[in-house]
Amino acid sequence: MDGFRYPQFCSLARAAEILGERWTLPLARELMVGPQRFTDLRRRLPGLSSSVLATRLARLERLGIVAREQLPPPAASTVYALTEAGRGLEPLLREAMRWGVRFLGPPQAGDHFEPDWIPLALRFLARTQATPARSFEVRIETGGSPLRVHVRGGRSGTKISEAGPPFDLAFSAPPLVVLGLASGALDGPATLHGDAVRFEGEPEAIRDFPALFDLSLPVP
Amino acid sequence: MDGFRYPQFCSLARAAEILGERWTLPLARELMVGPQRFTDLRRRLPGLSSSVLATRLARLERLGIVAREQLPPPAASTVYALTEAGRGLEPLLREAMRWGVRFLGPPQAGDHFEPDWIPLALRFLARTQATPARSFEVRIETGGSPLRVHVRGGRSGTKISEAGPPFDLAFSAPPLVVLGLASGALDGPATLHGDAVRFEGEPEAIRDFPALFDLSLPVP
DNA sequence: CGGAATCCTCTTCGATACTG
DNA sequence: CAGTATCGAAGAGGATTCCG
Numbered sequence: 001m002d003g004f005r006y007p008q009f010c011s012l013a014r015a016a017e018i019l020g021e022r023w024t025l026p027l028a029r030e031l032m033v034g035p036q037r038f039t040d041l042r043r044r045l046p047g048l049s050s051s052v053l054a055t056r057l058a059r060l061e062r063l064g065i066v067a068r069e070q071l072p073p074p075a076a077s078t079v080y081a082l083t084e085a086g087r088g089l090e091p092l093l094r095e096a097m098r099w100g101v102r103f104l105g106p107p108q109a110g111d112h113f114e115p116d117w118i119p120l121a122l123r124f125l126a127r128t129q130a131t132p133a134r135s136f137e138v139r140i141e142t143g144g145s146p147l148r149v150h151v152r153g154g155r156s157g158t159k160i161s162e163a164g165p166p167f168d169l170a171f172s173a174p175p176l177v178v179l180g181l182a183s184g185a186l187d188g189p190a191t192l193h194g195d196a197v198r199f200e201g202e203p204e205a206i207r208d209f210p211a212l213f214d215l216s217l218p219v220p
Numbered sequence: 221m222d223g224f225r226y227p228q229f230c231s232l233a234r235a236a237e238i239l240g241e242r243w244t245l246p247l248a249r250e251l252m253v254g255p256q257r258f259t260d261l262r263r264r265l266p267g268l269s270s271s272v273l274a275t276r277l278a279r280l281e282r283l284g285i286v287a288r289e290q291l292p293p294p295a296a297s298t299v300y301a302l303t304e305a306g307r308g309l310e311p312l313l314r315e316a317m318r319w320g321v322r323f324l325g326p327p328q329a330g331d332h333f334e335p336d337w338i339p340l341a342l343r344f345l346a347r348t349q350a351t352p353a354r355s356f357e358v359r360i361e362t363g364g365s366p367l368r369v370h371v372r373g374g375r376s377g378t379k380i381s382e383a384g385p386p387f388d389l390a391f392s393a394p395p396l397v398v399l400g401l402a403s404g405a406l407d408g409p410a411t412l413h414g415d416a417v418r419f420e421g422e423p424e425a426i427r428d429f430p431a432l433f434d435l436s437l438p439v440p
Numbered sequence: 441c442g443g444a445a446t447c448c449t450c451t452t453c454g455a456t457a458c459t460g
Numbered sequence: 461c462a463g464t465a466t467c468g469a470a471g472a473g474g475a476t477t478c479c480g
Contacts (some may be wrong), residue, residue, distance in 0.1 A: 006246055007267055009331040011341075012313060015320030016245040022472075025236035026226055038442050047227055049474045054443060063323075077441070085322060092315040093232060099312050100235030102305060103283075111229040121231075224451095242453080258462050269454045274463060297461070 015092075018063060023048050025096065027056055028065075028082075028089055033116050035069060035081035046112050060086070094124040098214060101125075107176075115142040115175045119149045119160075122182065125215045126151075126158035132208040137163055139172035146172060151212060158212040169206060171199035183217040184210035223279065235312075238283060243268050245316065247276055248285075248302075248309055253336050255289060255301035266332050280306070314344040318434060321345075327396075335362040335395045339369045339380075342402065345435045346371075346378035352428040357383055359392035366392060371432060378432040389426060391419035403437040404430035 004020075006013040019025055023045065030036055030044050041053060057080055060066040065086040071077045082089070107113070118140050131153035140147040148163030173181070177196055180186035188206035192199055199206075223241060226233035239245055243265065250256055250264050261273060277300055280286040285306040291297045302309070327333070338360050351373035360367040368383030393401070397416055400406035408426035412419055 004242060006243075007328075007330050007332055008246065008265075009324075009327040009333045010246070010249070010317075010337055011320035011324045012249050012317045013246055013320070014323040014325075015316040018320075018323065019316070020240055020242060020245060022224065022240060023226075025240060026228065026230070026233055029230070029232050045228075047474085049476095050443070051445085051475090052473065055472095078443095088319055088322075092312065092319050095312040095315050096235040096239070097230075097232040099308055100231035100233070100238075102308075103234040103238065104229075104231045105234075107229040108227075110227050112227055113229045117230055267454085269456095270463065271455090271465085272453065275452095 018060075018065070019092075021056065021059075023052060023056055024060070025093075027053075027060075028086070029093060029120070031066065031080060031082045031086065032090065032093060033114075033120055035079040037077055037079050041080070044112075044114055065089075097121065097124045101215060101217070104217060113175070115140055116147060118175045118178050119147055121179070121215075122149055122151060122213065123160045125182075125213045126160050127153075127212055127214050128157040130155050131158045131212045134169075134205050134208045134212070135165065135167045136205065136209065137167040137170035138178055139163075139170065140178055141172060141174050151209075153208065153212045167201060169199060169201035169203065171197055171206070173197045179215075179217075181206065181209055182213045183215045185217045238280075238285070239312075241276065241279075243272060244276055244280070245313075247273075247280075248306070249313060249337075249340070251286065251300060251302045251306065252310065252313060253334075253340055255299040257297055257299050261300070264332075264334055285309075317341065317344045321435060321437070324437060333395070335360055336367060338395045338398050339367055341399070341435075342369055342371060342433065343380045345402075345433045346380050347373075347432055347434050348377040350375050351378045351432045354389075354425050354428045354432070355385065355387045356425065356429065357387040357390035358398055359383075359390065360398055361392060361394050371429075373428065373432045387421060389419060389421035389423065391417055391426070393417045399435075399437075401426065401429055402433045403435045405437045 005017055026045055027041065030041055038053065042048065042050060057066060061068065064083055066080050067083050069079050069081050071079055133154055135150070135152040138149045138151060150161045150163050150165055150167065152159045152165070171192060173196060177186065177191065181188060181191060188209060189203065191197055192203050192206050223237055225237055246265055247261065250261055258273065262268065262270060277286060281288065284303055286300050287303050289299050289301050291299055353373055355370070355372040358369045358371060370381045370383050370385055370387065372379045391412060393416060397406065397411065401408060401411060408429060409423065411417055412423050412426050
């Protein structure tokens with residue numbers, strides 16, 4: 001009842017027993033964005049049935065990777081959040097996301113997409129070696145209030161933070177355009193001056209933007 | 221026929237599709253040790269049937285993660301080796317191994333164990349922050365010829381290499397004793413002077429050995 | 441909203457046996 | 461040695477329904 005067991009004395013096998021179940025990795029990614037309600041998770045993971053979701057959450061809770069929390073009265077509801085052990089998955093998810101980029105390819109019909117995957121991806125795919133000393137405020141248009149991410153290159157790699165600090169260039173674009181700019185799949189200057197994007201600051205800075213990330217997408 | 225597909229435009233989902241199948245992660249770990257024959261893999265992964273192994277290898281080969289190679293005439297035989305993309309799994313496996321340590325626990329009856337997992341684990345679990353400037357030659361007793369690993373602490377983290385360079389302390393021990401010493405689960409000085417271990421050099425250096433690794437096992 | 445319970449289908453696993 | 465072929469059993473997945 002507690003999943004498959006690899007008969008091996010190896011910590012990688014233990015990790016694989018937990019994470020190797022279907023949907024567990026995408027589920028962990030969603031929780032990495034922030035605490036979510038059961039219904040949020042169902043919406044964000046189309047194809048995942050409620051019974052399987054309940055099973056996965058129960059197991060992760062039992063293992064101490066996820067914890068339920070009660071939201072304060074106004075919005076009284078249960079949310080699922082990562083525990084310490086769950087947040088410890090970040091390096092693993094980061095490397096999985098990096099490795100998977102080579103298999104990403106262009107979006108397929110029916111593929112789901114969440115705007116707030118972009119801030120997560122920028123965080124996970126930020127270069128850790130020296131990058132150009134440029135700073136950006138990226139505003140991701142979601143339909144609702146834009147997500148804001150501050151991106152700063154530097155000697156010790158790219159740093160991602162909440163919006164706020166000064167910037168060379170701020171630009172506002174739809175999620176997939178941000179991804180295209182970060183990967184270099186879209187031509188920076190042309191896109192910046194196109195209809196879909198608004199910006200303020202130094203437009204030339206956009207040329208350095210892709211260098212801040214480890215993200216090379218096959219051009220669609 | 222090509223496995224489950226998560227309907228998501230996300231590189232983590234692509235990685236999960238490939239690595240989420242049963243046995244794939246342990247299989248990748250075995251290939252990370254070095255190229256292996258079909259039969260080697262069956263022996264090293266008890267419980268994995270030949271048909272499933274063949275299926276996994278075929279898929280990984282099709283995806284360009286594993287390649288067959290022919291050994292030169294004397295030992296004419298096929299081996300499976302990681303390609304570039306396969307070797308690119310190292311950071312992911314490293315983080316999975318690190319994360320899984322918290323679930324490792326003591327060996328269970330029936331758990332399989334390969335001596336050469338120890339060099340791999342030392343490599344993957346080496347600390348990346350500053351560690352004590354001590355160097356060790358670790359000789360892992362396998363029953364056959366000992367595996368040798370050179371471990372050196374320093375300002376930029378622990379470095380693992382083939383045996384060779386000078387050392388403060390060299391010691392020879394069975395695999396699980398090496399693991400116990402690295403994790404701190406075994407008392408260094410007592411173990412070193414016990415029956416199971418032979419050493420040369422500065423015995424006091426053993427006290428610094430656990431500090432060179434990110435490995436804290438729950439004491440059995 | 442947040443699940444638990446059912447039911448049914450479809451994989452997939454693992455064992456075994458067999459072959460070049 | 462390096463697989464393929466076959467097969468029965470188990471389990472996972474998905475849809476749906478119902479309930480607090």
